């Protein structure tokens with residue numbers, strides 16, 4: 372697969388692998404048109420992590436963008452949707468000016484039931500990887516510091532399979 376210009380997968384200080392910019396992106400710029408595969412609930416899939424395009428409709432990112440980490444103060448937003456022909460699409464756009472070396476992040480915005488502790492390190496970290504305004508599951512501490520080594524990690528996708536949605540999925 373062709374490498375997306377301006378992006379590089381690296382070991383991340385946030386979690387696992389991440390993606391850094393190798394060039395400057397201006398606020399509002401399209402960083403990448405995501406290569407991905409649309410799948411529906413019940414169909415075979417390749418991966419745990421997918422964007423949620425609609426109820427039961429998902430988009431598995433299959434290029435470098437799949438390693439973009441979550442942050443509660445992201446510098447990237449994902450726009451995604453379904454075309455009239457029924458194909459999925461997704462695009463990464465810069466929320467602010469991004470300099471070479473900056474790690475790209477977007478808000479995974481998990482549903483409450485799929486929330487996991489967040490350690491993105493942002494000043495205004497919500498403590499959980501969860502959509503803004505939602506409340507983490509009952510009975511869990513909101514400490515972002517402990518992370519079970521057995522818990523699933525979010526190293527990509529705005530959301531995990533039958534789960535969270537692209538923060539601003541559009542038609």
Ligand SMILES: [Zn+2]
Nearest residue numbers: 443489491496
């Ligand atoms: Zn966070």
